[in-house]
Amino acid sequence: MYPPITYLTDCSDTNARARLTTRMAALFGRSPVVLPLDGPAPVESAGLTLLDVLLSTRLLGEDGHPTVTLVNVAPRDGRWPNGAPFGWFRHGRHTVFTTYDPALLDPVRRHLGVTSVSVTDARTVLAAAEWASIGESDAADLAATQFRSLWYLPLLAKWVLDDRPVPSSPVELPVPERPGGVRVALVDNFGNCKLTCTAADPGVAEGDRVAVDTGRGEARKVRYHERLSDVRAGTAALVTGSSGPGFLELVVSGGSAADELGLRAGDTVDLQG
Structure with missing residues (x-):
């Protein structure tokens, strides 16, 4: 049984949400709660919401259960060949799979002490996934698609939660540059x-x-x-x-x-x- 999953994403129209919930249900045996990041500043919204999500797991009066949170905000802004890479980190009993973006992750760095993210390269992970029945051609398509939040991120989450040997590199979170004020x-x-x-x-x-x-x-x-x-x-x-x-x-x-x-x-x- 997998922990409850919350999915924060800027791919949030009805069509995208239908595909996300169905694919996640097929992988995990349950549909996640999919919540839109559809405002004019999705990175800022995602950063604050992720901080609040993790803070909400405190002061339960008991140990509580582990949770899983997926965060996708990956604009094609030229900084990465196909959008920012995905990675994961753990905070206590909770696991977060997220777009690697120092601005998005700065709130959890500053206020929760999250210092690094295990960053992945989709092509490398898919090439190493001998446990998965995915052919080379399909793996290449999964790595190159513009909808990686549907095709790759759920696989990354499942394989890490299943303790598969997913290749990754720990990346320290820097202090991001931000405008004054x-x-x-x-x-x-x-x-x-x-x-x-x-x-x-x-x-x-x-x-x-x-x-x-x-x-x-x-x-x-x-x-x-x-x-x-x-x-x-x-x-x-x-x-x-x-x-x-x-x-x-x-x-x-x-x-x-x-x-x-x-x-x-x-x-x-x-x-x-």
């Missing part, structure tokens, strides 16, 4: 903008007024509150949110901060206490 990692369904910093980063305390500069004209001044319940209805504020180790969120009580401030995932904001 705090970023909007994602916008939730309420329009709250989840940021990539805590209150300690800009050095704000309860009740402080903070200038929020979105680069779209004059900075907007809002108060910082530790709890959303302390924000007056209809008022914009900065609060300690539910994500990460207390990441800040820009909110409008009863409204949408994204709409009111003109923000979306991936945007940079400057906070001045």
Whole structure:
């Protein structure tokens, strides 16, 4: 019996999700929970969501069960011949199979102490997979396809979980280059903008007024509150949110901060206490 599987992917239309869930069911005997990374900044969204997924396995009041998470965000941006490679790492009892992208993995590096990823080359893995009944021609197609998140990543996950001798290379996670300022990692369904910093980063305390500069004209001044319940209805504020180790969120009580401030995932904001 395999652990429960969650699959985060930017290949998230109905057709792609149908194929992913069916292929995973055929391999693992159960369909995964497939969740879309369909916003304007999938790398930022994936990084924060992966951090939150792993943090959610804590404080269970018991040992709990192992989990498996697959993460696919692999744009063809010219940095890799066929998109970024896939690899895996373990965090406690939990295993993550993911696109190798230092920006995506930076939140788990900084906040969970994940220092390296076992990175694979699809062609090398498939050539070494003597345990699999996949011919050379089919293996070449699997390695070269543009839909590796369907054809290769599930195989990688199963073979590692089955303790197959999958060739890989440990790669240390570097500190990624990032633009100055705090970023909007994602916008939730309420329009709250989840940021990539805590209150300690800009050095704000309860009740402080903070200038929020979105680069779209004059900075907007809002108060910082530790709890959303302390924000007056209809008022914009900065609060300690539910994500990460207390990441800040820009909110409008009863409204949408994204709409009111003109923000979306991936945007940079400057906070001045």
